[in-house]
Amino acid sequence: xxxxxxxxxxxxxxxxxxxxxxxxxxxxxxxxxxxxxxxxxxxxxxxxxxxxxxxxxxxxxxxxxxxxxxxxxxxxxxxxxxxxxxxxxxxxxxxxxxxxxxxxxxxxxxxxxxxxxxxxxxxxxxxxxxxxxxxxxxxxxxxxxxxxxxxxxxxxxxxxxxxxxxxxxxxxxxxxxxxxxxxxxxxxxxxxxxxxxxxxxxxxxxxxxxxxxxxxxxxxxxxxxxxxxxxxxxxxxxxxxxxxxxxxxxxxxxxxx
Amino acid sequence: xxxxxxxxxxxxxxxxxxxxxxxxxxxxxxxxxxxxxxxxxxxxxxxxxxxxxxxxxxxxxxxxxxxxxxxxxxxxxxxxxxxxxxxxxxxxxxxxxxxxxxxxxxxxxxxxxxxxxxxxxxxxxxxxxxxxxxxxxxxxxxxxxxxxxxxxxxxxxxxxxxxxxxxxxxxxxxxxxxxxxxxxxxxxxxxxxxxxxxxxxxxxxxxxxxxxxxxxxxxxxxxxxxxxxxxxxxxxxxxxxxxxxxxxxxxxxxxxxxxxxxxxxxxxxxxxxxxxxxxxxxxxxxxxxxxxxxxxxxxxxxxxxxxxxxxxxxxxxxxxx
Numbered sequence: 271x272x273x274x275x276x277x278x279x280x281x282x283x284x285x286x287x288x289x290x291x292x293x294x295x296x297x298x299x300x301x302x303x304x305x306x307x308x309x310x311x312x313x314x315x316x317x318x319x320x321x322x323x324x325x326x327x328x329x330x331x332x333x334x335x336x337x338x339x340x341x342x343x344x345x346x347x348x349x350x351x352x353x354x355x356x357x358x359x360x361x362x363x364x365x366x367x368x369x370x371x372x373x374x375x376x377x378x379x380x381x382x383x384x385x386x387x388x389x390x391x392x393x394x395x396x397x398x399x400x401x402x403x404x405x406x407x408x409x410x411x412x413x414x415x416x417x418x419x420x421x422x423x424x425x426x427x428x429x430x431x432x433x434x435x436x437x438x439x440x441x442x443x444x445x446x447x448x449x450x451x452x453x454x455x456x457x458x459x460x461x462x463x464x465x466x467x468x469x470x471x472x473x474x475x476x477x478x479x480x481x482x483x484x485x486x487x488x489x490x491x492x493x494x495x496x497x498x499x500x501x502x503x504x505x506x507x508x509x510x511x512x513x514x515x516x517x518x519x520x521x522x523x524x525x526x527x
Numbered sequence: 528x529x530x531x532x533x534x535x536x537x538x539x540x541x542x543x544x545x546x547x548x549x550x551x552x553x554x555x556x557x558x559x560x561x562x563x564x565x566x567x568x569x570x571x572x573x574x575x576x577x578x579x580x581x582x583x584x585x586x587x588x589x590x591x592x593x594x595x596x597x598x599x600x601x602x603x604x605x606x607x608x609x610x611x612x613x614x615x616x617x618x619x620x621x622x623x624x625x626x627x628x629x630x631x632x633x634x635x636x637x638x639x640x641x642x643x644x645x646x647x648x649x650x651x652x653x654x655x656x657x658x659x660x661x662x663x664x665x666x667x668x669x670x671x672x673x674x675x676x677x678x679x680x681x682x683x684x685x686x687x688x689x690x691x692x693x694x695x696x697x698x699x700x701x702x703x704x705x706x707x708x709x710x711x712x713x714x715x716x717x718x719x720x721x722x723x724x725x726x727x728x729x730x731x732x733x734x735x736x737x738x739x740x741x742x743x744x745x746x747x748x749x750x751x752x753x754x755x756x757x758x759x760x761x762x763x764x765x766x767x768x769x770x771x772x773x774x775x776x777x778x779x780x781x782x783x784x785x786x787x788x789x790x791x792x793x794x795x796x797x798x799x800x801x802x803x804x805x806x807x808x809x810x811x812x813x814x815x816x817x818x819x820x821x822x823x824x825x826x827x828x829x830x831x832x833x834x835x836x837x838x839x840x841x842x843x844x845x846x847x848x
Binding site (some may be wrong): 322360365372383428 | 729735790
C-alpha cells in the first residue's frame, strides 16, 4: 500500500494533565475521509492540532507523507496539510479576497507577489463556498456563517493534500452544512487527497465520512470503517447517552434516546 | 485609492515636507538661496548645518517610530500597541534623566539612553519568556507592568531633581529634536530596519490573523516573533536615543495608513517610514516656528496634529477598524 498522507505512530497526547489518547496508531490515506468524534472537552481539538504538528505529542511520532512532521519546515507542512481552526480572530481589518488569498502564502516565495492565477484561484474558491459577490467586503461585516465559509475558501486556496478540519459546519445552516461537506467530499474523491474532521453530528459523520475515530473520555480510542465503529453501542458509550438507529436514505440515522 | 497610488503620493510627501522644513524658520530663506551655492554664508550655514540635519533626523525618528509601531501592533495583535507599550522608552528615559542629574550631555546622554532601552528590552524579554509559553498577552502584560515601573522611577527622579534641570528633562520626556546627533546614524538605522522587515511583510499579513492560523499557513511563528520583537525594540531604542519619547507617531501612523487602504504589510511598512518621517518633519517645523523664537516640544505637536486627523479618518470610513 502507498505511503499514508498522515500517520500517527504510538501517539500519546496530553493537555493540562489529562490523557487525550495513548498509543494511537492511525493512518490516513489519500481518498479517505475520517470523522473525529468525542464529547466536549475530551481533547479533539488538541489531538487535531497535534496531528497538524502545531503542538508536541507526549510520546510517539507523526509522519507527513512518511517524513517526521516536527523535522519539516512549517512552510513545507503547509503545502501538504491544511488546517481549519475552530475560531479565528482578526485584530486588523482586511477584505474577503485578501483573506482567501492568504491561503497561497506557503506556495509563494519570499519576494513573490500573488499572480493572476492565484487571484483567479481565490475567486474560484470564494465562488465554491458561495461568497463570490463578497470579495471586496470587509471582514467585520461578515456573519458567523460567512466567516466560516471564508475560512473554508482560504483552505481550498491553500490546496493541501490533507485537510484537518475543526467543526467545519459550525455556524452553518443545514443547507450550507450539506453543500460544504459535499464540496469537501468532492475534494477527496480525486483519490489524491484525504481529510479528517471533527464533527458533533453523528449523522453527518456517517453520511460523509467512510471512517471514524472515536475519542473516549478515559483516553481510549477506537477507529476504523464507519459501519464497524459507528454502532449504537459505541456511540452510547462515547457520549454517555443511549442512542437508537433507524434506517434512513443515506444509511443509518442516529437519534439520542 | 489603490495602495500603490497612496504609496506614490507618500513618496512625494517626503521631499515636499523636507523642502518646507528647509525654507521655514526664524531667518527668512528663499528657494534661491537653497539652489545658489554662492549665496550668503550665514543662510547656507543655517540651511545645511541646522535645518537639514534636524529635518533628516526628524524623518529618521518618525520613520522608525511608525515602523516599530506597525510591527508591535502585529506582534501583540493589539491595535492599541505602540513602540513604547513594552517599556523601552521608559528604560531609556530613566537612564537619560539619571544622566542629566549627573550633569552628562551630548553623546554620553544618548549612549546611556540607548543602554537603558536595551536593558528594558532584555528585561521584558527575559520576564515574558520565563517558563511556559510566550504568548502575545503575556508579553504585553509583562511590558506594560515594566513600563509602569519605569514610569514610577521617572516620577521619582522628577520629584527629586533640582528645579533648573526640570525643563530639559520634561522636553526629553515629551520628545525634542533640538539636540539631535548627526542624522546619518538614524537614517541608516531606519533604512536597515525597513530592509530587515520587508522580506517578512507577507508573514506579517498572515500573523495578523492569529498565531495558530499563521502556523497553519506555514509561518515559523516563534522565529518570526523573536525577529519582530528585536527589530521593533531596536528601532524604538534608536528613535528614543535620538529624540526622546515622541508620542503618537508610532500608534497613529500605521492605523492612518490602514484607513487609507494600505492593509497589506508589503505596502504598509514602507508607507509607515515615509508617512511617519514626513509627519515628524512637518511637526518639528511647526514646533520650532509656531511660537518662535520659543521652541515647543515636537511630541506636543504630533499629538495636536494627529488626534483630529485620525478621528476624522476613523469617522469618514465608518468603523473599518
